[in-house]
Amino acid sequence: MKTKNLLLVTSLAILLSACGGNTENKTEAKKAETENSSEADYSQMQKVSLTEYNIPAEIFIPNESKGKAMITESASGGVEIKVGDRFGIEVVPFGLSKDEFKAELDNDLVYTIEYLEEDDKSILYKKSIKDSDIAPEFHFFLETEINGDLYEVKSLSEMEFNESAAGEMLKSAKSLKGN
Incomplete structure (x- = not known):
């Protein structure tokens, strides 16, 4: 034992x-x-080339399970990409730098801006009207360089996004790479 x-x-x-x-x-x-x-993690996204829109780059956008992708040229000479009602970005050649864009936001007389995330090239921010019952909107801005030229990538201002959607769009924007 x-x-x-x-x-x-x-x-x-x-x-x-x-x-x-x-x-x-x-x-x-x-x-x-x-x-x-x-x-x-881009597993729920698909890579799209923007060369036919005169932007020598590729970007990951949500796959078709999130809705049909609509890619169009914008009036500013950029490209608008919309997928469903939770994804809307614009890629603009020869755009603003992050600092120039922040200066515009800081001078806005209507909205109060709160910066949620920021690094040297991008910002994720909350836009709200002070003392209002209107729900806040979340947006992002990213500056990037493609073949030596400055590009801005930003959420579409005419669409309203929650924080999660804005974060996903910023992730997509950071995937923009030159061909």
């Missing part, structure tokens, strides 16, 4: 120490997982 108990305790100790694993390996695995999660 003592032999069985000793064998059981020894086996259990080996099993528990093996399950604990190496904490260094766990740390490295966690770091790799974090790095991979920072990469954008």
